[in-house]
Amino acid sequence: MSSHAANTDDPHAALEPLKKTSTGIENKKLAMWAFLASDCMFFGTLISTHLIYRKVYPTVVEPTEFFDIELTGFSSFILLMSSLLMALSVSAAHKGNIAGMRRFLLGTIFFGLIFLSGQVYEFNHFVKDAGLTLSSSVFGSTFYVLTGTHGVHVALGVLWLSCWTACSLPKDWAWYTLRGGRFLWLPIRVIFAPMVGRYKHENALDVEVAGLYWHFVDIVWIVIFTAVYLVEYLPILGF
Amino acid sequence: MASTVETEHHAPAPAEPVRDGIWRRPLKNTGLVGFLTTVDHKKIGIGYALGALFFLLLGGVEALIIRAQLMYPEQELISARTYNQLFTMHGTTMIFLAVMPLSAAFFNYIMPLQIGARDVAFPRMNALGLWCFLLGGVLLNLSWFFPGGAPAIGWFAYAPLTDRQYSPDMGTDFWIMGLQILGIASLVGAFNFITTIVNMRAPGLSMMRLPLFTWMTLITSFLIILAFPAITIALVELMFDRHFGTYFFNVEGGGKPILWQHLFWIFGHPEVYILILPAMGIISEILPVFSRKPLFGYPLIVFSGAVIGFLGFAVWSHHMFTTGLGVVATTAFAFLTMLIAIPTGVKIFNWIGTMWGGRIRFTTPMLFSVGFIWMFMMGGFTGIMHSSPPVDAQQQDTYFVVAHFHYVLIGGSIFALFAGMYYWFPKVTGRLMDDFVGKIVFYLMFVGFNLAFFPMHILGMTGMPRRTHTYKSEMGWDQSNFWSTIGAFILGVGILIFVIQIVYAYYKGRKSPKDPWDSRTLEWDTDSPPKEYNFAYTPVIHARDQVWEDKYGVEAKRMEKIAPGKHGIHMPDQSWWPLITSIGLFIACLGMVFHKQPIPLTAEAVFGLEIVIFGLVATFVGMVAWALEGPGGFHLHPDPAEYADATPAPEDGHGHH
């Protein structure tokens, strides 16, 4: 859509022209839904691969011996809570409350990063202590490629939300971002500085679309957490 | 052009930041820069068509070498290994680089015109699709120039042959990464087309008024987004097996090669419908025009197209009957495969019903369409034959299957795509193709094709296996193979004349009017070739065959036109970023091929993942710059004469976007 519709202070008015489609759904949102349908099939294929091999080789590894279900359960909970923050960001964006949106976005990113650190820690622990690697067994292959693909999705989501956070900073922060913030690695500063101050009301739609993606990645994790981790405990619980 | 350009965003209002990204956007829309930065769906469509025709010729030459090798028994024209490489590259090229992109060319060029849209929903993403297609084709074919040469794994690349142990060379890696980029091209295209068709229809153009070709574009796009993930993941798993020591398909570590077959065919069977549904859409446009009758049973054709798409996901194991799936699975898949013949048959009856009692004009597009119906039916019959597992056990991996899929792919898809090219060429170029030469092309192709492929049924029945480098004379296959090769060369001559004809017509053809065939759908209401902005007015649709109703229908069904508002027509700006992003992806994929592989000049492995990381960073930078740049835009003011009969736009109207 053109940028000329944005010269307005009313966030709702800024979003209205984007809805002038045959269905009343914005183009970007529709495309994102289509992408998510496709992404379901991506994860579906990976999860099936994992489960098939789990069924074919039930006894080669005993994952419950090295799974740290408390830790993974905790980081799953954090990821779920990040969805709540994401929803709050979108709601703030639609109300035109940019500062609030930025705060919630930062919270979402922070929780996303906690989840990712949990995954890095967990991978480390599996490799070092349990000897589970990509080529230690088929379980290792399917486990790492599946959960790793999900981790890449989360990381891309974090990157995406960071971009919108940078965009939502007030314009005069551009200079700080580039020159100040010395603790930031130079390429990161160079990438993010041009974004600063670009957020407009009509971009609430883009934040919402990023939110759709974020929620989806969370939902997929619930499936993975159940299918890869929790079911392993069924025998222990006597099923 | 009689329109004036108002470069609105180059002198922005103070409140509006300039969204120029890193550099000023390219403005020149002609020449090389104009092409490399284009976001115009029409130019992109032409780009797809030219690329696809090039690869059609390349794949054709590969096929002719294969046929020359088989012309006589016990020949050594080419080595067995080269033979394996040729059939691998031939199949892969024809499916992913010729038929799919040629269909995509029509999606791009024709579909937005048929729904009265100014462009697709995301013009820059559309350009990304084109560049990924071309670079994917380049990557795949680069394999010829590296040690070991092209892949020799067959187009379905069965495990465990693809394991590093059995296919150590880089050819297989080129194949894997080439298909990944091509998958991206198909996926971004499909997201775009779905959004465009669902969301950007002209006022009054309800779903059940959509031209059939647009319907089939929509269904094909859904098949793409749901089927491609299976092969993308399978390829990722294979890549991990070959580069990072996983065991997805590696028997040694417990992997199951049969998993590859499942994943491949879960993609592969929907893929054959991705290849045929656009062709069916084209036929459903052409038959009514040249029979001067509306399409018979429009809702049924739409519905059976959707059912085919749906069932297409539930029949993949008919490619695996001989692997021993177990009685229940085999029975179920046989049943579902037979079931899918019903909606296919329904369509054929509808096409015949369309022609029945019509005033038929046998122009070149019509000849190809009628040829399609007949040849596709032949392929369908053999398909039904091997939907029966005991029968298939005799036919699997013989020339009978080769005959089956060439009848549906050449007699089906290619004939329909040629029909489409003859039909829409005047729209795209504003020039006519000679009908007499067109008919010569058709008869050459028709005779050559049948001579080449009909004998393969018999060869298969008498036991000739597919993918065999040569055969002994005692087998009694000499005659059929000889004539088959002759037929293939006749088919090749037909296609060659077509290429010469299309080039000639582009430069020297007679000028075409707006609507040379007396057609029925919206694309024929605009100029030939259409202006940059497609329609100078917003069409308001009142009937299914709108242009036909405008010419011959009652007053109440005539199209209304709304003039553009005082701002003119909004156009998106050109951009370098789609090209740059796709080059980033290309570099990343090339880096993956080189990962830990000896490359020429060094003879030892020098690259870890450096190139991959560089390529991914380039992709990321391209995407960020793309987003920062924004869609941009300017306004065009068409000559008022073009919308003289239109009603003025409502007060606040911006015209259509």
Ligand code: HEM
């Ligand atoms: C009536 C509809 C159809 C039926 C019942 C059918 C059935 C089958 C079956 C059972 C096979 C496996 C044969 C074997 O390997 O033993 C097969 C192979 C094949 N079919 Fe069809 N088919 C139909 C239509 C099509 C269409 C429309 C296309 C593409 C435009 C197509 C393309 C192919 C290809 C490419 C193969 C061979 C794949 C390979 O082994 O390399 N088929 N078909």
Ligand SMILES: [Cu+2]
């Ligand atoms: Cu099939």
